[in-house]
Amino acid sequence: MLLGVPLPRRLERDPRLHVTTIGTDQALRVGGSVGHRAKAGTVRVVHSRGVALTHPADTFTALASVLSVDELIVAGDALVGWLGWTTLPELAAAVRRRRGCRGVVKLRAALAEIRIGSRSPGETRTRLVLTRSGLPQPRLNHDVVVDGRWVACVDLAFPEARVAIEYESDLHRTDPRTFRKDLTRGELLKDDDWWLVRATADDIGPSVDRFVARVRRLLDVGGSGRHRP
Structure with a gap:
């Protein structure tokens, strides 16, 4: 929490x-x-403002005692991504130093799925749902550029099939400026023959099968030519 790492509510309340x-x-x-x-x-x-803290990479390894593998991946994505406190090589070195210690198997499993470029826990969880269902690794926070013209930056993208995915948290619904920006982004992408899929907590939770099937279908269609209207 001192580093801003996203944690489950059960730990935030402690x-x-x-x-x-x-x-x-x-x-x-x-x-x-x-x-x-x-x-x-x-x-x-x-040291931060005179206070001694464990290095962010070592803090990550210590979290193995209280987090699941997926929760560790979210934490790792944050540390090497939008927080920028450490790097993937530093995380790997910290895990190697834990060899033989409790939780090292969990850490190795998490390390294999941490990626640079994620900007929120929702994006990380969306990526895991897709890749674990057999879909290819998406580009993270990808700039869509068409004929040298920047169109939009999207959370996850499959450029070859022109499919973009945005994870929509409650902020996207409750903040008017964000809501209007999201609508404009979707229309601009459609103008350039891209599909924008909006994902919510339900899509990566109880409705995950339908969500994955939809993305898979769009990848098949987009990879073979223009998207159907």
């Missing part, structure tokens, strides 16, 4: 501060905190 002791001293046992201990050399320390 007011306790996690404190890691590095070296041979015992883990902290103080009310309102959760104590951890790490071997010297396995965790790096950075």
